[in-house]
Amino acid sequence: MAQAFDGLIRSAGKEVRAGATANLLVVASDSALASSLRFFLSARSAFVSGQVVRIGPPVGPSEPVDPPLSGRVAVVTGAARGIGEAIAETLHRDGATIVAVDVPAAGDALARVANRTGGTALQLDITAPDASERLLAHLRERHGRVDVVVHNAGITRDKLLANMDADRWNAVLAVNLRSQLAINGALLGDATLLGTSARIVCISSMSGIAGNRGQTNYAASKAGVIGMVRALAPRFAERGATINAVAPGFIETAMTAKMPLATREAGRRVSSLRQGGLPVDVAEAVGWLAQSASAGVTGQVVRVDGQNMLGA
Protein backbone atom coordinates (compact mmCIF):
# COMPACT_ATOMS: atom_id res chain seq x y z
CA MET A 1 0.00 0.00 0.00
CA ALA A 2 2.75 2.47 0.99
CA GLN A 3 4.41 1.87 -2.37
CA ALA A 4 1.23 3.12 -4.09
CA PHE A 5 2.06 6.62 -2.84
CA ASP A 6 5.28 6.53 -4.91
CA GLY A 7 3.32 6.21 -8.13
CA LEU A 8 0.71 8.71 -7.01
CA ILE A 9 3.19 11.44 -6.11
CA ARG A 10 5.40 10.92 -9.17
CA SER A 11 2.34 11.22 -11.40
CA ALA A 12 1.03 14.22 -9.50
CA GLY A 13 4.41 15.90 -10.09
CA LYS A 14 3.79 15.57 -13.82
CA GLU A 15 0.24 16.92 -13.61
CA VAL A 16 0.61 19.99 -11.42
CA ARG A 17 1.07 23.32 -13.19
CA ALA A 18 2.49 26.81 -12.65
CA GLY A 19 5.76 25.69 -11.08
CA ALA A 20 4.13 23.56 -8.37
CA THR A 21 6.00 20.45 -7.19
CA ALA A 22 5.02 17.15 -5.54
CA ASN A 23 7.29 15.12 -3.25
CA LEU A 24 6.76 12.26 -0.80
CA LEU A 25 8.33 12.03 2.65
CA VAL A 26 8.16 8.52 4.12
CA VAL A 27 8.55 9.01 7.83
CA ALA A 28 9.46 6.62 10.65
CA SER A 29 7.51 7.21 13.84
CA ASP A 30 10.50 8.52 15.83
CA SER A 31 12.01 10.77 13.16
CA ALA A 32 12.64 14.51 13.39
CA LEU A 33 10.81 16.23 10.56
CA ALA A 34 11.20 19.98 10.99
CA SER A 35 14.23 20.62 8.74
CA SER A 36 12.79 18.47 5.93
CA LEU A 37 9.37 20.11 6.11
CA ARG A 38 10.96 23.57 6.09
CA PHE A 39 12.87 22.63 2.93
CA PHE A 40 10.07 20.92 1.02
CA LEU A 41 7.38 23.47 1.93
CA SER A 42 9.49 26.49 0.92
CA ALA A 43 10.79 27.97 -2.34
CA ARG A 44 14.17 26.44 -1.45
CA SER A 45 13.01 23.18 -3.05
CA ALA A 46 11.65 24.95 -6.16
CA PHE A 47 13.52 22.61 -8.57
CA VAL A 48 12.88 19.38 -6.58
CA SER A 49 9.87 17.37 -7.72
CA GLY A 50 8.74 13.76 -7.95
CA GLN A 51 11.14 12.72 -5.17
CA VAL A 52 10.59 10.12 -2.47
CA VAL A 53 12.67 10.76 0.65
CA ARG A 54 12.81 8.37 3.60
CA ILE A 55 13.26 9.94 7.01
CA GLY A 56 14.31 7.41 9.62
CA PRO A 57 15.24 7.66 13.28
CA PRO A 58 18.13 10.09 13.86
CA VAL A 59 21.56 8.45 13.35
CA GLY A 60 23.07 10.55 16.12
CA PRO A 61 22.58 13.72 18.13
CA SER A 62 20.46 16.29 16.37
CA GLU A 63 20.77 19.84 17.61
CA PRO A 64 18.38 22.31 15.95
CA VAL A 65 20.02 25.75 16.03
CA ASP A 66 19.22 29.11 14.45
CA PRO A 67 20.63 29.81 11.90
CA PRO A 68 20.72 26.08 11.13
CA LEU A 69 24.47 25.78 10.44
CA SER A 70 25.81 28.18 13.05
CA GLY A 71 29.07 27.04 14.61
CA ARG A 72 29.65 24.43 11.89
CA VAL A 73 32.74 24.12 9.69
CA ALA A 74 31.87 23.15 6.09
CA VAL A 75 34.27 22.03 3.34
CA VAL A 76 33.10 22.65 -0.22
CA THR A 77 35.24 21.24 -3.05
CA GLY A 78 35.11 22.93 -6.45
CA ALA A 79 34.02 26.11 -4.65
CA ALA A 80 35.56 28.65 -7.06
CA ARG A 81 32.55 28.82 -9.39
CA GLY A 82 29.23 27.34 -10.49
CA ILE A 83 27.33 25.06 -8.15
CA GLY A 84 30.20 24.92 -5.62
CA GLU A 85 30.27 28.71 -5.29
CA ALA A 86 26.49 28.74 -4.70
CA ILE A 87 26.84 25.98 -2.09
CA ALA A 88 29.55 27.95 -0.26
CA GLU A 89 27.37 31.08 -0.23
CA THR A 90 24.25 29.22 0.90
CA LEU A 91 25.99 27.35 3.73
CA HIS A 92 27.59 30.64 4.82
CA ARG A 93 24.17 32.36 4.81
CA ASP A 94 22.99 29.56 7.12
CA GLY A 95 25.83 30.24 9.57
CA ALA A 96 28.65 27.87 8.54
CA THR A 97 32.35 28.73 8.35
CA ILE A 98 33.44 27.74 4.84
CA VAL A 99 36.61 25.92 3.79
CA ALA A 100 36.65 26.59 0.05
CA VAL A 101 38.70 24.09 -1.97
CA ASP A 102 39.63 24.28 -5.65
CA VAL A 103 42.59 23.76 -8.01
CA PRO A 104 45.49 26.27 -7.86
CA ALA A 105 44.57 27.53 -11.36
CA ALA A 106 41.27 28.79 -9.92
CA GLY A 107 43.11 30.49 -7.03
CA ASP A 108 41.89 34.07 -7.62
CA ALA A 109 38.23 33.10 -7.93
CA LEU A 110 38.62 30.79 -4.92
CA ALA A 111 40.09 33.58 -2.79
CA ARG A 112 37.14 35.83 -3.73
CA VAL A 113 34.65 33.13 -2.62
CA ALA A 114 36.54 32.54 0.64
CA ASN A 115 36.65 36.31 1.36
CA ARG A 116 32.97 36.74 0.60
CA THR A 117 32.03 33.83 2.85
CA GLY A 118 34.50 34.75 5.61
CA GLY A 119 36.18 31.36 5.45
CA THR A 120 39.53 29.91 4.42
CA ALA A 121 40.70 28.95 0.93
CA LEU A 122 42.67 25.80 0.22
CA GLN A 123 44.25 25.48 -3.23
CA LEU A 124 44.27 21.75 -3.76
CA ASP A 125 43.94 19.34 -6.65
CA ILE A 126 41.75 16.72 -4.97
CA THR A 127 43.25 13.99 -7.19
CA ALA A 128 46.78 14.57 -5.80
CA PRO A 129 48.11 11.53 -3.91
CA ASP A 130 48.43 13.56 -0.69
CA ALA A 131 45.13 15.49 -1.14
CA SER A 132 43.27 13.92 1.83
CA GLU A 133 46.29 14.38 4.07
CA ARG A 134 46.57 18.07 3.10
CA LEU A 135 42.85 18.69 3.52
CA LEU A 136 42.76 17.08 6.96
CA ALA A 137 45.91 18.98 8.01
CA HIS A 138 44.29 22.29 6.91
CA LEU A 139 41.14 21.46 8.89
CA ARG A 140 43.11 20.47 11.98
CA GLU A 141 45.38 23.53 11.92
CA ARG A 142 42.92 26.24 10.85
CA HIS A 143 39.59 25.03 12.26
CA GLY A 144 40.22 22.12 14.65
CA ARG A 145 37.21 20.18 13.30
CA VAL A 146 34.89 19.54 10.37
CA ASP A 147 31.11 19.19 10.45
CA VAL A 148 30.05 19.25 6.80
CA VAL A 149 31.87 18.00 3.69
CA VAL A 150 30.35 18.73 0.29
CA HIS A 151 32.04 16.73 -2.47
CA ASN A 152 31.10 19.00 -5.36
CA ALA A 153 34.18 19.22 -7.63
CA GLY A 154 33.55 17.39 -10.88
CA ILE A 155 34.57 17.34 -14.53
CA THR A 156 33.30 15.98 -17.84
CA ARG A 157 35.43 14.58 -20.69
CA ASP A 158 32.72 13.42 -23.10
CA LYS A 159 33.30 10.90 -25.95
CA LEU A 160 31.26 8.03 -27.31
CA LEU A 161 32.39 4.76 -25.73
CA ALA A 162 33.84 3.58 -29.07
CA ASN A 163 36.21 6.60 -29.03
CA MET A 164 36.83 6.75 -25.30
CA ASP A 165 40.52 6.83 -24.37
CA ALA A 166 42.15 5.92 -21.07
CA ASP A 167 43.06 9.53 -20.26
CA ARG A 168 39.47 10.78 -20.47
CA TRP A 169 38.19 7.77 -18.53
CA ASN A 170 40.79 8.01 -15.77
CA ALA A 171 40.58 11.81 -15.38
CA VAL A 172 36.81 11.74 -14.83
CA LEU A 173 36.87 8.76 -12.46
CA ALA A 174 39.74 10.33 -10.48
CA VAL A 175 38.03 13.69 -9.84
CA ASN A 176 34.41 12.59 -9.58
CA LEU A 177 34.71 9.35 -7.62
CA ARG A 178 38.18 8.32 -6.40
CA SER A 179 38.83 11.64 -4.65
CA GLN A 180 35.53 11.36 -2.77
CA LEU A 181 36.35 7.79 -1.74
CA ALA A 182 39.81 8.80 -0.53
CA ILE A 183 38.61 11.81 1.49
CA ASN A 184 35.71 9.87 3.03
CA GLY A 185 38.10 7.05 3.95
CA ALA A 186 40.48 9.53 5.57
CA LEU A 187 37.63 11.15 7.55
CA LEU A 188 36.44 7.77 8.81
CA GLY A 189 40.03 6.85 9.68
CA ASP A 190 40.52 9.99 11.79
CA ALA A 191 39.34 9.56 15.37
CA THR A 192 38.92 13.22 16.32
CA LEU A 193 38.26 15.56 13.39
CA LEU A 194 34.63 14.71 12.53
CA GLY A 195 32.29 16.79 14.69
CA THR A 196 29.26 15.19 16.33
CA SER A 197 26.40 15.01 13.82
CA ALA A 198 28.67 15.46 10.78
CA ARG A 199 27.06 15.60 7.34
CA ILE A 200 28.64 14.40 4.09
CA VAL A 201 26.92 15.45 0.85
CA CYS A 202 28.15 14.04 -2.46
CA ILE A 203 27.19 15.63 -5.76
CA SER A 204 26.16 12.94 -8.23
CA SER A 205 24.21 13.59 -11.45
CA MET A 206 21.11 12.54 -13.31
CA SER A 207 23.57 10.98 -15.80
CA GLY A 208 24.56 8.54 -13.05
CA ILE A 209 20.92 7.43 -12.80
CA ALA A 210 19.69 7.56 -16.39
CA GLY A 211 22.97 7.25 -18.35
CA ASN A 212 23.77 9.73 -21.10
CA ARG A 213 25.07 9.36 -24.64
CA GLY A 214 28.77 10.25 -24.79
CA GLN A 215 29.13 10.11 -21.01
CA THR A 216 30.02 6.51 -20.08
CA ASN A 217 32.94 7.77 -17.99
CA TYR A 218 30.93 10.54 -16.31
CA ALA A 219 27.86 8.34 -15.74
CA ALA A 220 30.04 5.56 -14.29
CA SER A 221 31.65 8.03 -11.88
CA LYS A 222 28.34 9.55 -10.82
CA ALA A 223 26.60 6.15 -10.42
CA GLY A 224 29.65 5.12 -8.39
CA VAL A 225 29.02 8.08 -6.08
CA ILE A 226 25.51 6.75 -5.41
CA GLY A 227 26.91 3.28 -4.68
CA MET A 228 29.49 4.80 -2.35
CA VAL A 229 26.83 6.77 -0.45
CA ARG A 230 24.73 3.64 0.11
CA ALA A 231 27.75 1.56 1.13
CA LEU A 232 29.19 4.15 3.52
CA ALA A 233 25.93 5.22 5.23
CA PRO A 234 26.21 2.52 7.94
CA ARG A 235 29.90 3.37 8.53
CA PHE A 236 29.16 7.08 8.98
CA ALA A 237 26.10 6.25 11.12
CA GLU A 238 28.45 4.55 13.61
CA ARG A 239 29.97 8.03 14.08
CA GLY A 240 26.57 9.75 14.34
CA ALA A 241 27.03 11.16 10.83
CA THR A 242 24.97 11.01 7.63
CA ILE A 243 26.01 10.73 3.99
CA ASN A 244 23.69 11.51 1.08
CA ALA A 245 23.87 12.21 -2.64
CA VAL A 246 22.32 15.13 -4.49
CA ALA A 247 21.82 14.39 -8.19
CA PRO A 248 21.34 17.56 -10.24
CA GLY A 249 19.64 17.48 -13.63
CA PHE A 250 20.18 20.34 -16.06
CA ILE A 251 21.66 23.28 -14.15
CA GLU A 252 22.70 26.56 -15.83
CA THR A 253 26.50 26.72 -15.24
CA ALA A 254 29.75 27.04 -17.21
CA MET A 255 29.71 23.21 -17.51
CA THR A 256 26.34 23.13 -19.32
CA ALA A 257 27.08 26.34 -21.29
CA LYS A 258 29.67 24.26 -23.20
CA MET A 259 26.93 21.96 -24.58
CA PRO A 260 25.76 22.31 -28.20
CA LEU A 261 22.72 24.61 -28.40
CA ALA A 262 20.17 21.92 -29.35
CA THR A 263 21.31 19.54 -26.59
CA ARG A 264 21.24 22.39 -24.10
CA GLU A 265 17.71 23.41 -25.06
CA ALA A 266 16.52 19.78 -24.92
CA GLY A 267 18.17 19.39 -21.51
CA ARG A 268 16.16 22.34 -20.21
CA ARG A 269 12.80 21.20 -21.52
CA VAL A 270 12.69 17.49 -20.75
CA SER A 271 11.41 17.91 -17.17
CA SER A 272 8.05 18.45 -15.48
CA LEU A 273 9.06 22.05 -14.72
CA ARG A 274 10.17 22.58 -18.37
CA GLN A 275 13.25 24.66 -17.54
CA GLY A 276 16.81 24.36 -16.29
CA GLY A 277 17.68 24.79 -12.64
CA LEU A 278 20.03 27.29 -11.05
CA PRO A 279 23.11 26.55 -8.91
CA VAL A 280 21.22 27.87 -5.89
CA ASP A 281 18.61 25.10 -6.32
CA VAL A 282 21.32 22.47 -5.77
CA ALA A 283 22.83 24.55 -2.98
CA GLU A 284 19.55 24.73 -1.04
CA ALA A 285 19.18 20.92 -1.15
CA VAL A 286 22.73 20.61 0.19
CA GLY A 287 21.89 23.17 2.89
CA TRP A 288 18.93 21.07 4.04
CA LEU A 289 20.99 17.83 4.23
CA ALA A 290 23.90 19.64 5.94
CA GLN A 291 21.85 20.55 9.01
CA SER A 292 22.34 18.70 12.24
CA ALA A 293 18.52 18.60 12.37
CA SER A 294 18.42 16.40 9.21
CA ALA A 295 19.77 13.44 11.22
CA GLY A 296 17.16 11.00 9.92
CA VAL A 297 18.08 11.34 6.24
CA THR A 298 21.00 9.13 5.21
CA GLY A 299 22.09 6.82 2.39
CA GLN A 300 19.69 8.58 -0.01
CA VAL A 301 19.76 10.17 -3.42
CA VAL A 302 17.76 13.35 -3.93
CA ARG A 303 17.41 14.56 -7.50
CA VAL A 304 17.37 18.30 -8.09
CA ASP A 305 16.16 18.16 -11.65
CA GLY A 306 12.61 19.53 -11.92
CA GLN A 307 11.46 15.87 -12.20
CA ASN A 308 13.47 15.18 -15.30
CA MET A 309 11.79 12.55 -17.48
CA LEU A 310 15.08 10.68 -17.95
CA GLY A 311 15.72 7.86 -15.50
CA ALA A 312 12.67 8.80 -13.46
Ligand SMILES: NC(=O)c1ccc[n+]([C@@H]2O[C@H](COP(=O)([O-])OP(=O)(O)OC[C@H]3O[C@@H](n4cnc5c(N)ncnc54)[C@H](O)[C@@H]3O)[C@@H](O)[C@H]2O)c1
Ligand atom coordinates in the same frame (compact mmCIF):
# COMPACT_ATOMS: atom_id res chain seq x y z
N1 LIG B 1 25.86 21.87 -14.26
C1 LIG B 1 25.07 20.81 -14.32
O1 LIG B 1 24.06 20.79 -15.04
C2 LIG B 1 25.36 19.59 -13.48
C3 LIG B 1 24.46 18.52 -13.57
C4 LIG B 1 24.70 17.40 -12.81
C5 LIG B 1 25.78 17.34 -11.96
N2 LIG B 1 26.64 18.38 -11.89
C6 LIG B 1 27.78 18.25 -10.98
O2 LIG B 1 27.84 19.36 -10.11
C7 LIG B 1 29.18 19.63 -9.74
C8 LIG B 1 29.52 21.09 -10.05
O3 LIG B 1 29.29 21.33 -11.42
P1 LIG B 1 29.39 22.77 -12.10
O4 LIG B 1 28.42 22.77 -13.21
O5 LIG B 1 29.33 23.82 -11.06
O6 LIG B 1 30.86 22.64 -12.72
P2 LIG B 1 31.97 23.75 -12.99
O7 LIG B 1 32.85 23.18 -14.05
O8 LIG B 1 31.36 25.10 -13.22
O9 LIG B 1 32.76 23.80 -11.58
C9 LIG B 1 33.49 22.69 -11.10
C10 LIG B 1 34.56 23.19 -10.15
O10 LIG B 1 35.31 22.04 -9.72
C11 LIG B 1 36.69 22.38 -9.76
N3 LIG B 1 37.54 21.19 -9.92
C12 LIG B 1 37.65 20.41 -11.03
N4 LIG B 1 38.60 19.48 -10.84
C13 LIG B 1 39.12 19.67 -9.60
C14 LIG B 1 40.14 19.03 -8.85
N5 LIG B 1 40.84 18.01 -9.35
N6 LIG B 1 40.41 19.48 -7.60
C15 LIG B 1 39.71 20.54 -7.08
N7 LIG B 1 38.73 21.18 -7.75
C16 LIG B 1 38.43 20.76 -9.00
C17 LIG B 1 36.81 23.32 -10.97
O11 LIG B 1 38.02 24.06 -10.93
C18 LIG B 1 35.56 24.16 -10.84
O12 LIG B 1 35.75 25.30 -10.03
C19 LIG B 1 30.03 18.62 -10.51
O13 LIG B 1 30.31 17.51 -9.70
C20 LIG B 1 29.14 18.23 -11.66
O14 LIG B 1 29.46 16.96 -12.18
C21 LIG B 1 26.46 19.52 -12.64
